[in-house]
Amino acid sequence: MKLKQLEGLLGDLDQFSSPNIDLEQYPTGPHIASRLLFMAENTYGDISGKVVADFGCGCGTLGIAAALLGAEYVIGVDIDSNSLEIAAQNAEDLELDINLVWCDIKSLTWRDGIVDTVVMNPPFGTRKKGADLDFLSMGLKVASQAVYSLHKTTTREHVRRTALREFNAKSADVLCELRFDVPQLYKFHKKKEVDVAVDLWRFVPQS
Amino acid sequence: MRLLTHNMLSSNIKGVSNGFPLRLEVEKFIEKEVEFNADFLRNMFPKIEWKALVDAAKTLGYADLPEEADPSLLDSDDFLKKYHHALLELHVEEGVLICPETGRKFPVNKGVPNMLLHEDEGFWRL
Numbered sequence: 001m002k003l004k005q006l007e008g009l010l011g012d013l014d015q016f017s018s019p020n021i022d023l024e025q026y027p028t029g030p031h032i033a034s035r036l037l038f039m040a041e042n043t044y045g046d047i048s049g050k051v052v053a054d055f056g057c058g059c060g061t062l063g064i065a066a067a068l069l070g071a072e073y074v075i076g077v078d079i080d081s082n083s084l085e086i087a088a089q090n091a092e093d094l095e096l097d098i099n100l101v102w103c104d105i106k107s108l109t110w111r112d113g114i115v116d117t118v119v120m121n122p123p124f125g126t127r128k129k130g131a132d133l134d135f136l137s138m139g140l141k142v143a144s145q146a147v148y149s150l151h152k153t154t155t156r157e158h159v160r161r162t163a164l165r166e167f168n169a170k171s172a173d174v175l176c177e178l179r180f181d182v183p184q185l186y187k188f189h190k191k192k193e194v195d196v197a198v199d200l201w202r203f204v205p206q207s
Numbered sequence: 208m209r210l211l212t213h214n215m216l217s218s219n220i221k222g223v224s225n226g227f228p229l230r231l232e233v234e235k236f237i238e239k240e241v242e243f244n245a246d247f248l249r250n251m252f253p254k255i256e257w258k259a260l261v262d263a264a265k266t267l268g269y270a271d272l273p274e275e276a277d278p279s280l281l282d283s284d285d286f287l288k289k290y291h292h293a294l295l296e297l298h299v300e301e302g303v304l305i306c307p308e309t310g311r312k313f314p315v316n317k318g319v320p321n322m323l324l325h326e327d328e329g330f331w332r333l
């Protein structure tokens with residue numbers, strides 16, 4: 001599938017109808033989502049034929065992109081059942097089989113070795129400090145091949161150090177820096193959205 | 208919920224030492240055809256808990272898998288077809304997963320297992 005075609009399909013997905021601010025519910029736009037998965041597939045071979053988990057899948061954008069690029073088995077996890085229903089509908093509209101699990105990422109007890117690759121756009125921890133690192137920690141426990149994730153550029157060194165020292169990652173690389181439109185979370189904010197600099201990371205777990 | 212997912216999930220209840228496999232009770236299931244990929248099946252084979260797969264498939268009325276399987280079977284097309292069907296083509300739509308130690312039930316609705324816990328009952332790995 002061509003990049004433009006993937007981006008187009010992702011642009012047609014339904015997204016959060018009434019986002020829950022505490023859960024940092026906003027979608028990864030089609031531009032970023034398509035590039036993230038395209039790079040994972042074409043540069044690293046981490047998607048096609050693999051078992052791919054989408055942590056905090058929301059309405060399913062990243063997991064669906066993985067399925068469109070040939071992932072053999074996609075498992076989306078979210079703490080919010082309304083989002084999971086939208087994700088199921090999005091997958092069905094594209095005639096894709098996506099597996100969904102309703103769970104808090106912090107209490108996953110999956111058997112090791114089944115999941116190859118984790119993709120995620122975690123909560124940045126604006127509402128709950130450290131939320132993105134909780135996701136990353138679990139991602140590195142579950143994945144046997146690679147974890148793709150987005151984190152604020154301002155936290156780059158902290159993310160790198162934590163991944164390598166505390167979460168025992170074998171490598172942690174920033175693949176590119178992106179601009180991300182994040183909805184403002186408080187009423188007193190004047191603008192509806194802010195443009196945040198975000199890093200796209202690839203982490204490799206210890207084998 | 209397909210049986211590969213069932214083969215991966217385990218009970219996340221606090222204090223449970225062996226929460227795998229979750230017992231399965233099924234009210235409704237469906238079958239959907241999936242493209243056959245022998246390489247994927249061969250890759251997955253060493254990672255699968257075979258007995259859990261056999262038992263779960265039986266709960267769904269599919270009893271064609273051998274009780275025991277070793278890698279030499281992966282050369283047999285007939286075996287691969289059955290293994291493919293059990294692992295990827297059976298979907299539990301409505302039912303419950305049951306923690307083998309505590310009996311805590313995790314409902315499966317519209318194909319989605321609900322593994323969400325109350326704050327005080329969970330096994331928080333983080």
Ligand SMILES: C[S@@+](CC[C@H](N)C(=O)[O-])C[C@H]1O[C@@H](n2cnc3c(N)ncnc32)[C@H](O)[C@@H]1O
Nearest residue numbers: 023026027028056057058061078079104105121
């Ligand atoms: C920034 S959104 C990303 C949504 C989607 N992955 C996408 O890329 O469009 C973060 C998602 O994480 C979910 N979430 C937040 N905290 C969670 C937790 N502790 N466990 C599981 N999911 C969580 C939210 O419900 C939300 O869907």
